[in-house]
Amino acid sequence: MRFATRIIHPGSELDPSTGASSVPIYQVSTFKQPAVDRPGDYDYARSGNPTRRALEDALAALEGGARGFAFASGMAAISSVLLLFSAGDHLVVSQDVYGGTYRVLTRVFSRLGVSASFVDTSDLARLKEAIQENTRALFLETPSNPTLKITDLAGAASLAGERGLVTIVDNTFMTPYLQRPLELGADLVVHSATKFLAGHSDVLAGAVITKDAAWADKVQFLQNAVGAVLGPQDAWLVMRGLKTLQVRLEQQQQSAVRIARWLSEQPEVAKVCYPGLRDHPGHALHQRQAAGPGAILSFEVRAPGLARQILDGVRLPLLAVSLGAVESIISYPTRMSHASMPPERRRELGISDRLIRLSVGLEDPEDLIADLEQAMRPR
Numbered sequence: 341m342r343f344a345t346r347i348i349h350p351g352s353e354l355d356p357s358t359g360a361s362s363v364p365i366y367q368v369s370t371f372k373q374p375a376v377d378r379p380g381d382y383d384y385a386r387s388g389n390p391t392r393r394a395l396e397d398a399l400a401a402l403e404g405g406a407r408g409f410a411f412a413s414g415m416a417a418i419s420s421v422l423l424l425f426s427a428g429d430h431l432v433v434s435q436d437v438y439g440g441t442y443r444v445l446t447r448v449f450s451r452l453g454v455s456a457s458f459v460d461t462s463d464l465a466r467l468k469e470a471i472q473e474n475t476r477a478l479f480l481e482t483p484s485n486p487t488l489k490i491t492d493l494a495g496a497a498s499l500a501g502e503r504g505l506v507t508i509v510d511n512t513f514m515t516p517y518l519q520r521p522l523e524l525g526a527d528l529v530v531h532s533a534t535k536f537l538a539g540h541s542d543v544l545a546g547a548v549i550t551k552d553a554a555w556a557d558k559v560q561f562l563q564n565a566v567g568a569v570l571g572p573q574d575a576w577l578v579m580r581g582l583k584t585l586q587v588r589l590e591q592q593q594q595s596a597v598r599i600a601r602w603l604s605e606q607p608e609v610a611k612v613c614y615p616g617l618r619d620h621p622g623h624a625l626h627q628r629q630a631a632g633p634g635a636i637l638s639f640e641v642r643a644p645g646l647a648r649q650i651l652d653g654v655r656l657p658l659l660a661v662s663l664g665a666v667e668s669i670i671s672y673p674t675r676m677s678h679a680s681m682p683p684e685r686r687r688e689l690g691i692s693d694r695l696i697r698l699s700v701g702l703e704d705p706e707d708l709i710a711d712l713e714q715a716m717r718p719r
C-alpha cells in the first residue's frame with residue numbers, strides 16, 4: 341500500500357481489546373505477570389508500554405525498518421544510539437549537524453573517549469579522507485541545518501559498507517514521507533519527533549528505527565538500560581500528529597517552494613538555500629534520493645541590518661527555535677540554534693549574521709509572503 345494509506349493504517353492503529361479507533365494511553369508503570377516464571381508481553385513500562393509500542397511499530401512501518409524505538413526527545417534518541425560506541429571509537433559526522441548532536445559529541449562523548457570528526461559530508465571524497473583506523477560509524481544529516489547541504493546517502497552508505505562502518509542518518513528534516521535512508525543503505529535512522537512527525541509544537545519526542553533485528557536488539561537493550569523512554573501521553577500525541585504528516589508536509593512544501601522562488605527574486609536577498617531550487621548545488625542529488633525538497637529553507641539578505649529588521653518585523657512566523665510545525669517558525673541561526681558554536685566554525689559553515697532560517701507552516705503562502713515583504717521594506 342502507498343504511504344498515505346500506511347500512515348492511517350500502519351497495523352498498530354486500533355485498540356486490540358475493544359476496537360477503539362485509537363490506541364489507549366496506558367498510564368501505567370508495571371504489568372501483572374501470569375506467574376512468577378512466566379512474564380507477560382509487558383512487565384515494566386521502561387522496557388515496554390503498549391501505547392509507546394504502537395507508535396514504535398508505526399514509525400518502523402513508515403521508515404521501512406525492522407523495529408522502532410521512541411525516546412523522551414530527539415537528543416535522548418541520539419544519545420542512546422551514541423552509547424553503542426565505546427572508548428577509542430571514532431565517528432565521522434556531517435559538519436553542520438544539529439547543534440545538540442555537536443554539543444553532546446564534543447562535550448559529553450568526548451569525555452568518554454568517543455571522538456568525532458566533523459566534515460563536509462556533501463563531498464564524498466572528504467568523507468572518505470576522514471575515515472580513520474578506529475572509525476566505527478558515519479553520522480549524517482541531509483539536508484543539513486541551516487544551509488541545506490545535500491549528502492549522497494547511498495554513496496556514503498556504500499562507502500561505510502566497504503569499511504564495515506555503521507551508517508546513522510538523522511532524518512528529522514525530511515521524515516519518511518520524503519526520504520527513507522534505510523532503503524538507501526543506512527543501518528539506523530534517528531528523529532527528533534518533536535518536529536514534523538508530531539508537527540504541532542506541543543510535544544518533545546525522539547525515535548530510532550533500525551534496519552534489521554540485530555540492530556533492534558542492541559537499541560532495545562540500550563533503550564531499557566539507559567531509560568530515556570517516551571511517556572504514554574506523549575507517544576499518543578505523536579501518533580495523533582503522525583496521521584496528518586503527509587497532508588501537512590505536502591502543503592507546507594508547496595508553500596516553501598512558492599516562498600523560496602519569491603525570495604530568490606527579491607533584490608534584498610543575496611542567496612536562498614533550498615534544495616527545491618534548480619541552482620542549489622545538491623538539487624539533482626536530492627531529487628534522486630528524496631521525494632521532495634521539504635519545508636525548511638534559509639536565506640541570506642544583502643544589507644547587514646536587514647536580518648534583524650525582518651526577524652523583529654514579521655507578524656506571522658513565530659520567532660523561535662524548533663521547526664516542522666503547523667505554524668511557520670523563523671529563526672536567526674547565528675544567535676539562536678548555532679550561537680554556542682565558535683564564530684570561525686560558523687563562518688566555515690556559511691552561517692553569517694545575514695542568514696535567516698524559515699520553517700514554513702500551514703498559513704496561506706500569500707499571507708506569509710506579504711508579511712515577509714512588509715518586514716523587508718525600508719522602515
Ligand SMILES: *Cc1c(COP(=O)(O)O)cnc(C)c1O
Pocket residue numbers: 413414415416438440481485510512513531532533534535544545546662
Ligand atoms: C530538534 C532536532 C534534534 C533534537 O531533537 P529534540 O527533540 O529537540 O531533542 C535533532 N536533530 C535535528 C535535525 C533537530 O532538528
